[in-house]
Amino acid sequence: MKPLVSLNWNAPRIRMKNKKIGIIGGGMMGLTLALRLAERGNRVTVLEAGPSLGGLASPWQLDDIVWDRFYHVISLSDLALRGILEEIGVADSIRWVETKAGFYSGGKFYSMSNAVEFLRFPPLSLIEKFRLGTTIFFGSKIRDGKRLESIPVETWLRKWSGQGTYEKIWRPLLKAKLGAAYERVSAFFIWAYIRRMYQARQSGLKKEMFGYVPGGYARIITAFEQRLRQLNVECRTSCAVQNIGKTGEHIEVTHANHDVETFDRVILTVPSPVIPKLCPELSTEELDGYRACEYLGVVCSSILLRRNLGPYYVTNITDEWVPLTGVINFSTILPPEEISGRFLVYLPKYVLASDDEAFAESDDAIRERLLGVLERMYPDFNRTDVVAFQTARARNVMALPTLNYSEQIPPAKTSIPGVFVVNSAQITKGVLNINETIEVALDALGCLLEE
Numbered sequence: 001m002k003p004l005v006s007l008n009w010n011a012p013r014i015r016m017k018n019k020k021i022g023i024i025g026g027g028m029m030g031l032t033l034a035l036r037l038a039e040r041g042n043r044v045t046v047l048e049a050g051p052s053l054g055g056l057a058s059p060w061q062l063d064d065i066v067w068d069r070f071y072h073v074i075s076l077s078d079l080a081l082r083g084i085l086e087e088i089g090v091a092d093s094i095r096w097v098e099t100k101a102g103f104y105s106g107g108k109f110y111s112m113s114n115a116v117e118f119l120r121f122p123p124l125s126l127i128e129k130f131r132l133g134t135t136i137f138f139g140s141k142i143r144d145g146k147r148l149e150s151i152p153v154e155t156w157l158r159k160w161s162g163q164g165t166y167e168k169i170w171r172p173l174l175k176a177k178l179g180a181a182y183e184r185v186s187a188f189f190i191w192a193y194i195r196r197m198y199q200a201r202q203s204g205l206k207k208e209m210f211g212y213v214p215g216g217y218a219r220i221i222t223a224f225e226q227r228l229r230q231l232n233v234e235c236r237t238s239c240a241v242q243n244i245g246k247t248g249e250h251i252e253v254t255h256a257n258h259d260v261e262t263f264d265r266v267i268l269t270v271p272s273p274v275i276p277k278l279c280p281e282l283s284t285e286e287l288d289g290y291r292a293c294e295y296l297g298v299v300c301s302s303i304l305l306r307r308n309l310g311p312y313y314v315t316n317i318t319d320e321w322v323p324l325t326g327v328i329n330f331s332t333i334l335p336p337e338e339i340s341g342r343f344l345v346y347l348p349k350y351v352l353a354s355d356d357e358a359f360a361e362s363d364d365a366i367r368e369r370l371l372g373v374l375e376r377m378y379p380d381f382n383r384t385d386v387v388a389f390q391t392a393r394a395r396n397v398m399a400l401p402t403l404n405y406s407e408q409i410p411p412a413k414t415s416i417p418g419v420f421v422v423n424s425a426q427i428t429k430g431v432l433n434i435n436e437t438i439e440v441a442l443d444a445l446g447c448l449l450e451e
C-alpha cells in the first residue's frame with residue numbers, strides 16, 4: 001500500500017550494512033533509529049534501562065486501566081510520526097477529535113477556542129487582544145524560528161504584544177511552563193509553541209484537532225516492538241548501561257550488572273546530562289557541552305475521576321497561585337467508554353531538572369496538595385469522585401531553549417569513532433514532541449550510515 005504520508009527519509013544511499021549496532025535508550029528515538037538501521041541490513045540491539053520500552057511515552061497501570069504515564073496526543077501536522085505509525089500498522093486506527101482550549105484567569109474559566117471567544121476574553125482590553133492576536137498570527141507565519149534564538153522571549157513578547165498583554169497573559173504562562181527559567185529562554189520557544197498550536201488547527205474550519213490511538217502508546221509501542229522483531233532487532237529491557245568506551249576496533253558497553261559486550265557502533269539516545277556519566281572518554285569540550293545543557297523535568301499526576309472536570313483539553317493558567325503548568329482533561333479526547341467509564345485528567349508541573357525538592361515530594365503530599373488546588377479551582381469538584389491518583393516524575397525531559405541554543409549542541413558524531421549521540425536535545429525546529437524526535441532520528445541517519 002502506498003504510504004498515506006511522506007516520510008522524511010533523506011539519508012544518502014545505503015553505505016553501511018551488516019554492522020553490529022547498539023542503541024542506548026528504548027524511547028521513540030531509539031526505536032525509530034533501530035527500525036531504519038535494521039531495515040538497511042544492520043544487526044541492531046536496543047538496550048533500555050526501564051522495565052518496558054517507550055521512555056517518556058511508556059504506559060503504566062492506573063487503577064484498572066493502562067494508559068500513558070504522560071499525556072500524549074498526535075497533531076495533524078505530525079507527518080513523520082504518522083508515517084511511522086502507518087509502517088507499524090496502527091495509523092488507520094487514529095481517532096481525530098476536535099478539542100477546546102480554556103484559560104483559568106482571575107479565578108474564572110474562559111473558553112478560547114475560536115475568534116469570537118477570543119474577542120470576548122475579559123481579562124484583556126480590546127487593544128491588548130488585538131496585539132495578542134497579531135503576535136500569534138504573525139508568529140505562526142514565521143517559517144524558520146532560528147533568528148529568534150538570539151532574542152530573549154520576554155523582549156520579543158513585550159515588543160509584539162505590549163506591556164499589558166505580556167504581564168496579564170504571557171508572563172504567567174511562561175512562568176507556569178518554565179518557572180523562573182523563562183528569563184533565560186529565547187523567543188524561539190514561544191514561536192515553536194505557537195506554531196505547534198496553530199498546526200493543530202489545520203482543518204478547514206480552523207478547529208483544534210488532536211488524535212490518539214485507542215489503547216494509547218501501549219499499543220503503539222507493542223506494534224513497534226513487533227515490527228522490530230520481524231527485522232531481528234533485539235530489544236532488551238531492564239538493561240541499564242553503565243559505561244561506553246573504545247577497545248581497539250570495537251565499542252565496549254558495560255552493563256549495570258557488569259556484563260560487557262562489544263558493538264561496531266553505539267548510538268546514545270539518552271538525555272544530555274546522562275551522557276558524561278556513560279561516556280567519560282569523550283573530549284573535555286564534549287563533556288562540558290553535555291553538562292551545560294540545562295533540562296526541564298516534569299512532575300505529573302494522573303487522576304481517574306467518576307465525573308468530567310470540564311470541556312477543555314488544555315486549561316492554560318494565568319493565576320500564579322496555581323502550582324500547575326496546566327490542567328489536561330484527557331477525557332475530552334479519550335471517551336470514558338474506552339477506560340471503564342472513567343475520566344482521565346493529568347496535572348503536570350514542569351520544573352528544572354536540578355529542583356531536587358520538587359522531585360522529592362512524596363506521592364501522598366502531592367495528592368493532598370493538588371486535590372486542594374482542584375477544590376479551589378473547580379467548585380463542583382469533589383474528592384469522593386477520585387478513583388485513582390498517581391504521580392509520575394521525569395527529571396530530564398526537555399532541553400531549555402536558551403539564547404543561541406542550536407549553536408551549542410555537540411554534533412551527533414562524537415570524538416570517539418563509532419560512538420554517536422542522537423537525542424531530543426538536538427530538536428532545533430520546534431518544541432519537544434514525538435514528531436520532532438522522529439525527525440531528529442531520520443536527519444541523523446546520513447551521518448550514522450557513513451562508513
Ligand SMILES: Cc1cc2nc3c(=O)[nH]c(=O)nc-3n(C[C@H](O)[C@H](O)[C@H](O)COP(=O)(O)OP(=O)(O)OC[C@H]3O[C@@H](n4cnc5c(N)ncnc54)[C@H](O)[C@@H]3O)c2cc1C
Pocket residue numbers: 024025026027028029030047048049050054055056057070071072073074239240241242269270271274278298300348394397423424432433434435437
Ligand atoms: C508530560 C509530557 C507530555 C508530552 N506530550 C506529548 C504530546 O502530547 N505529543 C508528543 O508528540 N510528545 C509529547 N511529549 C514528548 C515525548 O514524550 C518525547 O518527545 C519523546 O517520548 C522523547 O523520546 P526519546 O526517545 O527521545 O526520549 P525518552 O523517551 O526519554 O527515551 C530515552 C530512554 O533512555 C533510557 N535510558 C536512560 N539512561 C539509560 C541507560 N543508562 N541505559 C539504558 N537506557 C537508558 C530511558 O529509560 C528512556 O527510556 C510529552 C512529554 C512529556 C514528559
